Amino acid sequence: xxxxxxxPNTQHPTPNPVTVAHSPxxxxxxxxYAIRFGxxxxxxxxxxxxxxxxxxxxxxxxxxxxxxxISFALYPKIRExxxxxxxxxxxxxxxxxKLIKKRGARLRKNFRVALSGRHTTNAMLFRIxxxxxxxxxxxxxxxxxxxxxxxxxxxxxxxxxxxxxxxxLEVEREIWDIWEELSGGGLPLPxxxxxxxxxxxxxxxxxxxxxxxxxxxxxxxxxxxxxxxxLERDLVRIDAETLETYLxxxxxxxxxxxxxxxxxxxxxxxxxxxxxxxxxxxxxxEDFLIPWEYEEARNx
Numbered sequence: 504x505x506x507x508x509x510x511p512n513t514q515h516p517t518p519n520p521v522t523v524a525h526s527p528x529x530x531x532x533x534x535x536y537a538i539r540f541g542x543x544x545x546x547x548x549x550x551x552x553x554x555x556x557x558x559x560x561x562x563x564x565x566x567x568x569x570x571x572x573i574s575f576a577l578y579p580k581i582r583e584x585x586x587x588x589x590x591x592x593x594x595x596x597x598x599x600x601k602l603i604k605k606r607g608a609r610l611r612k613n614f615r616v617a618l619s620g621r622h623t624t625n626a627m628l629f630r631i632x633x634x635x636x637x638x639x640x641x642x643x644x645x646x647x648x649x650x651x652x653x654x655x656x657x658x659x660x661x662x663x664x665x666x667x668x669x670x671x672l673e674v675e676r677e678i679w680d681i682w683e684e685l686s687g688g689g690l691p692l693p694x695x696x697x698x699x700x701x702x703x704x705x706x707x708x709x710x711x712x713x714x715x716x717x718x719x720x721x722x723x724x725x726x727x728x729x730x731x732x733x734l735e736r737d738l739v740r741i742d743a744e745t746l747e748t749y750l751x752x753x754x755x756x757x758x759x760x761x762x763x764x765x766x767x768x769x770x771x772x773x774x775x776x777x778x779x780x781x782x783x784x785x786x787x788x789e790d791f792l793i794p795w796e797y798e799e800a801r802n803x
Contacts, residue, residue: 519547519548520547520548520549520550521545521547521548521549521550521569521570521703521711522549522550522551522552522568522569522570523535523549523550523551523552523568523569523570523571524551524552524553524554524559524562524567524568524570524571524572525551525552525553525559525571525572525591525697526553526554526555526556526559526572526662526695527553527554527555527740528556528662528663529662529663529733529739529740529741529746529750529754530593530750530752530754530758531553531572531591532553532733532738532739533722533726533729533730533733533739533750533754534591534718534719534722534754534758535551535591535718536722536729536732536733536738537717537718537719537721537722537725537729538551538714538715538718539551540729540732542718542721542725543714543717543718543721544714545710545711545714545715546707546710546711546714547707547710547711555619555620555642555643555644556572556573556574556619556620556623556643556661556695557574557619557620557621557622557623557640557642559571559572559573560573560574560577560620560621560622560623561622563577563581563585563698564577564580564581564622566581566584566585566700568700569699569700569703570588570697570698570699570700570711570715571585571697571698572591572695572696572697573585573695573696573697573698574620574622574623574624574694574695575624575693575694575695575696575769575772576622576623576624576626576627576628576772576776576781577622577623578696578698578773578788578791579773579776579777579781579782579783579784579786580622580782581698582786582791583701584700584701585698585699585700585701586698586699586700586701586708586791586792586793587696587698587788587791587792588696588697588698588699588712588715588792588793589712589716589760589761589792589793590697590712590715590716590719590758590759590760590761591696591697591715591719591758592693592695592696592697592757592758592761592765593694593695593696593754593758594691594692594693594694594757594765594768595678595679595682595691595692595694595752596691596692597679598665598677598679598752599625599665599677599678599679599682599692599694600625600659600660600661600665600677600678600694601659601660601665601674601676601677601678602616602629602657602658602659602674602675602676602677602678603647603650603657603658603659603660603668603672603673603674603675604650604656604657604672604673604675605650605651605656605671605672605673606670606671606672606673607673608656608657610656610657610675611656612633612635612636613635613636613637614633614636614637614655614656614657615636615637615638615639615654615655615656615657616629616633616636616637616638616639616655616656616657616658616659617638617639617640617641617645617646617649617650617654617655617657617658617659618638618639618640618641618646618658618659619640619641619642619643619646619659619661620640620643621640623661624692624693624694624695624772625659625661625678625694626638626640626659627776627779627781628678628681628682628685628775629659629678629681631681631685631775631779632676632681632684632685639654639655641658643660643661643662643664644664646658646659646660646664647660647664647668647669647672650672651669651671651672657675659678663740663741663745666745666748667745678692679692685775686768686771686772686775687771690764690767690768690771691764691765691768692768693765693768693769693772696761697715699711699712699793705793705794708793709793709795712793712795713795716759716760719754719758719759720759722754723754723755723756723758723759726750730743730746730747730750733746734746761788766788766789769788770787770788773785773786773787773788
């Protein structure tokens with residue numbers, strides 16, 4: 504018997520497409536492609552594009568895309584223009600980005616380091632922990648080579664690169680450990696999520712977010728099939744075994760809708776950023792979510 508949740512919908516799309524921007528890493532692609540493959544039909548047509556996370560962060564500052572993946576550390580800076588979505592979130596629980604160096608090397612206080620972007624969560628936490636480090640920003644795909652070549656003394660690896668890097672390199676410190684020290688422990692590490700432009704009418708914004716929630720849920724519940732389709736179409740950069748491991752970490756049932764613990768972790772991240780001068784004021788994540796109760800009141 505066929506599962507109706509993954510049967511393509513053949514309804515004709517409506518005009519005025521919404522641009523959904525996401526990163527090219529495996530968890531973002533996995534969470535979006537339930538829509539791209541037609542398993543979930545959004546309320547309006549979606550047009551997607553994949554860009555590295557810091558390019559997306561910079562684009563969000565400029566307000567370029569309707570729906571966009573962001574680093575959570577960026578959100579307080581775009582809160583006036585974007586609402587925070589509950590879905591397609593990535594948190595680390597005992598893991599996350601890694602500060603790597605050449606094996607056996609000793610790092611001075613002012614070591615040169617390559618980070619994946621000024622507005623990333625790992626960059627904020629790194630800068631708090633290593634205020635004297637000399638930072639260069641690079642595309643995350645170039646960081647390992649920058650360390651190997653000696654261009655920098657160390658680099659912070661993100662995405663799939665945390666799972667497989669050159670054996671001549673070693674981990675100096677886990678960003679997770681920095682998070683544990685700053686947060687007091689007991690909370691997952693907020694890495695990335697999605698935001699939606701506030702200029703979109705509220706009833707449409709609710710419908711868009713609900714479609715994304717459904718897509719992430721369908722993707723998670725049909726992971727083996729979707730993973731196989733992504734691999735067969737060369738839509739991910741990694742092999743099947745690495746993809747399975749990576750999705751276990753960052754695209755799982757906890758990615759569907761943020762729970763109370765994840766919300767508390769976000770509030771803690773925003774508090775830490777404010778206390779260290781990264782934000783102009785402290786905020787609570789819940790105050791910036793799309794109010795689904797509006798739709799219930801509207802339909803009653």
